[in-house]
Amino acid sequence: xxxxxTPLRIVLTSVALWATGCTMLxxxxxIAPKMPRRSIIxxxxxxxxxxxxxxxxxxSGGKLSERVAEALHVALFETERFELMQRAELRGIDxxxxxxxxxxxxxxxxxxxxxxxxxxxxxxxxxxxxxxVMNPLGNTVAAKSFDSIRYTGxxxxxxxxxxxxxxxxxxxxxxxxLDSGQVLSRSSRRQVTLNLGSQDGVQIGMGVLLAAxxxxxxxxxxxxxLGSNIYVGEAYVVAVDAATCEATLENTYERKKASNGRLVMxxxxxxxxxxxxxxxxx
Amino acid sequence: xxxRSGILLVLVATCGAFGAKVCTAAEPQNPxxxxxxxxxxxxxxDVVELLRFGHRYRDRCTxxxxxxxxxxxxxxxxxxxxxxxxxxxxxxxxxxxxxxxxGYIDLILGRATTSKTAKEDRFSAAMSRFREALENRPGYAxxxxxxxxxxxxxxxxxxxxxxxxxxxxxxxxxxEIHSWMAxxxxxxxxxxxxxxxxxxxxxxxxxxxxxRWSREHQK
Numbered sequence: 209x210x211x212x213x214t215p216l217r218i219v220l221t222s223v224a225l226w227a228t229g230c231t232m233l234x235x236x237x238x239i240a241p242k243m244p245r246r247s248i249i250x251x252x253x254x255x256x257x258x259x260x261x262x263x264x265x266x267x268s269g270g271k272l273s274e275r276v277a278e279a280l281h282v283a284l285f286e287t288e289r290f291e292l293m294q295r296a297e298l299r300g301i302d303x304x305x306x307x308x309x310x311x312x313x314x315x316x317x318x319x320x321x322x323x324x325x326x327x328x329x330x331x332x333x334x335x336x337x338x339x340x341v342m343n344p345l346g347n348t349v350a351a352k353s354f355d356s357i358r359y360t361g362x363x364x365x366x367x368x369x370x371x372x373x374x375x376x377x378x379x380x381x382x383x384x385x386l387d388s389g390q391v392l393s394r395s396s397r398r399q400v401t402l403n404l405g406s407q408d409g410v411q412i413g414m415g416v417l418l419a420a421x422x423x424x425x426x427x428x429x430x431x432x433x434l435g436s437n438i439y440v441g442e443a444y445v446v447a448v449d450a451a452t453c454e455a456t457l458e459n460t461y462e463r464k465k466a467s468n469g470r471l472v473m474x475x476x477x478x479x480x481x482x483x484x485x486x487x488x489x490x
Numbered sequence: 491x492x493x494r495s496g497i498l499l500v501l502v503a504t505c506g507a508f509g510a511k512v513c514t515a516a517e518p519q520n521p522x523x524x525x526x527x528x529x530x531x532x533x534x535x536d537v538v539e540l541l542r543f544g545h546r547y548r549d550r551c552t553x554x555x556x557x558x559x560x561x562x563x564x565x566x567x568x569x570x571x572x573x574x575x576x577x578x579x580x581x582x583x584x585x586x587x588x589x590x591x592x593g594y595i596d597l598i599l600g601r602a603t604t605s606k607t608a609k610e611d612r613f614s615a616a617m618s619r620f621r622e623a624l625e626n627r628p629g630y631a632x633x634x635x636x637x638x639x640x641x642x643x644x645x646x647x648x649x650x651x652x653x654x655x656x657x658x659x660x661x662x663x664x665x666e667i668h669s670w671m672a673x674x675x676x677x678x679x680x681x682x683x684x685x686x687x688x689x690x691x692x693x694x695x696x697x698x699x700x701x702r703w704s705r706e707h708q709k
Contacts, residue, residue: 233673235642241594243541
């Protein structure tokens with residue numbers, strides 16, 4: 209077999225190598241797109257509370273347990289900090305029926321304001337109230353206060369407005385509106401660590417909205433960027449350190465068709481929360 | 491004449507007797523029990539569930555293509571995946587993610603086939619799906635990225651670069667974007683610029699296939 213002379217062989221090999229080197233560069237892999245995160249409809253954008261009638265173990269308060277709750281509802285509304293569930297539905301609920309309260313309002317609220325009248329002092333016309341703000345999901349007490357309030361009248365009793373406003377202010381102080389933060393890590397399927405802690409005012413029981421950056425939303429008329437956050441999940445704080453806190457993720461809820469053809473709200477999967485997502489305190 | 495019609499009769503009778511299987515024996519066999527009929531039979535209407543089933547075939551399709559399996563096997567998986575994604579679009583016609591996945595399947599099939607005309611057909615089908623996704627969700631960065639990939643593979647480098655720059659200027663940055671940018675720059679004889687993107691792709695997402703590709707071609 210005749211081979212070409214050595215210099216020609218070198219030239220031919222270099223040309224072949226150059227040609228293959230240029231054309232053999234394989235394109236990078238095409239990676240399958242990831243499923244975009246679906247936005248959720250949060251149960252509330254501000255902390256949502258419901259004020260239930262107070263329990264009256266003394267059995268001497270009469271209508272007072274309802275009156276205190278009404279006054280507290282109004283005072284909380286005036287703080288402009290909270291969303292409040294209307295009282296009409298709550299009036300008929302027996303405050304001792306805690307199981308019903310828990311089951312019915314568990315997925316509707318961020319806090320249940322419950323309490324009891326623990327003591328009456330008829331001589332000084334004062335009564336001692338035990339007010340609790342409960343976390344409906346964890347069934348834990350997020351804030352607790354014993355307060356003495358004044359009342360007037362004997363048959364047509366009225367409670368002191370200033371005293372009730374003082375309790376509302378105390379609840380407001382306990383759950384201040386905080387700066388937004390970020391998700392630091394997802395420690396387990398249900399648990400996330402956030403970069404805000406007790407030094408920033410975080411309290412156990414606070415509800416948070418977890419937001420991811422979505423597509424840029426532009427004003428169709430002006431073209432200005434309006435914002436791009438989409439809410440991907442909700443959580444509530446269960447443990448607080450100085451600079452960080454732990455929050456438990458809540459399941460999402462989806463409207464699904466039941467076997468009888470009716471649309472029902474069913475528990476969906478856990479929200480797809482990732483490290484770096486924004487945290488908006490309610 | 492009599493003989494010919496006799497042969498025809500025998501053929502028709504055979505097909506009728508053995509069902510469609512005999513007539514479609516040349517088509518690839520479906521290795522998976524799921525298909526459009528199954529979707530209807532099961533009455534699955536939940537979009538997320540439909541997408542999950544689609545992903546099962548899509549991922550299988552990707553891995554078969556990566557391991558250079560016969561095209562017929564890749565195509566079969568693609569057909570199955572598409573059935574699920576089409577079912578999503580039947581439930582939610584504006585689901586841009588399902589359109590994107592349909593386009594992605596065509597992109598993978600286009601890359602895997604050796605026939606030039608089939609490649610062109612697949613790529614043009616993919617492009618129309620990506621455009622559909624962008625109509626329903628303007629600014630969908632992944633759609634622009636996949637469009638850029640099709641443009642690059644069909645050597646329309648100017649359009650590809652425009653799309654890739656658009657994605658790089660958005661809020662998303664990952665190794666896939668940088669590896670495709672680097673590939674485009676290498677193809678258009680700009681090795682120093684390409685090097686920067688290869689380095690960035692490795693920095694961003696080391697274990698991903700794009701980063702692996704970048705590492706292999708960094709030198």
